[in-house]
Amino acid sequence: MYRTWCVLLLLAGAARLAAADFGVRAQLLGGTVATLAARSEGRLDLTGEQAMAFVCKSTALSIPYDKINTLEYGQRVNRRFAEAILISPVLLLSKSRKHFVTIGYTDEDGRQQALIFRVDKSDVRTVLAGLEAKTGRRVEYQDDEARKSGKG
Numbered sequence: 001m002y003r004t005w006c007v008l009l010l011l012a013g014a015a016r017l018a019a020a021d022f023g024v025r026a027q028l029l030g031g032t033v034a035t036l037a038a039r040s041e042g043r044l045d046l047t048g049e050q051a052m053a054f055v056c057k058s059t060a061l062s063i064p065y066d067k068i069n070t071l072e073y074g075q076r077v078n079r080r081f082a083e084a085i086l087i088s089p090v091l092l093l094s095k096s097r098k099h100f101v102t103i104g105y106t107d108e109d110g111r112q113q114a115l116i117f118r119v120d121k122s123d124v125r126t127v128l129a130g131l132e133a134k135t136g137r138r139v140e141y142q143d144d145e146a147r148k149s150g151k152g
Helices: 002-019 081-086 089-093 124-135 144-151
Strands: 024-031 040-045 051-056 060-064 068-079 095-106 112-119
Touching: 024 051, 024 124, 060 095, 068 124, 095 124
Parallel strands: none
Antiparallel strands: 024 040, 024 112, 040 051, 051 060, 068 095, 095 112
């Protein structure tokens, strides 16, 4: 009986691993590409050798690393007013940070394009390091707080 459970757990783990998505979760907030809807939830995949990909439910976009010409990172800090009103006034002391990565590139027609992604705070350093390594470009930080958060 014990052996059967072990085999079933191993098979379930292998199936979950095979179905795992590559990349990190990201939300496309906007940009200049008309084929992608704003506020699209998807995965930002930097594992490709020649190009990065953003894959969402309905569309996929691939951008060659050598066409990326600007990388920018910034964050928006908000007080937690709604949570403080609903839960506890102590939450006014904490801040909510949202992390944004902007990617500028030239498309196949030679036109400049830009995409703005919101990335989870646990993934932002991985995304920034991956983009710097693959493109050979340095990330531009919007301010000193972004620089501290992005470099760790």
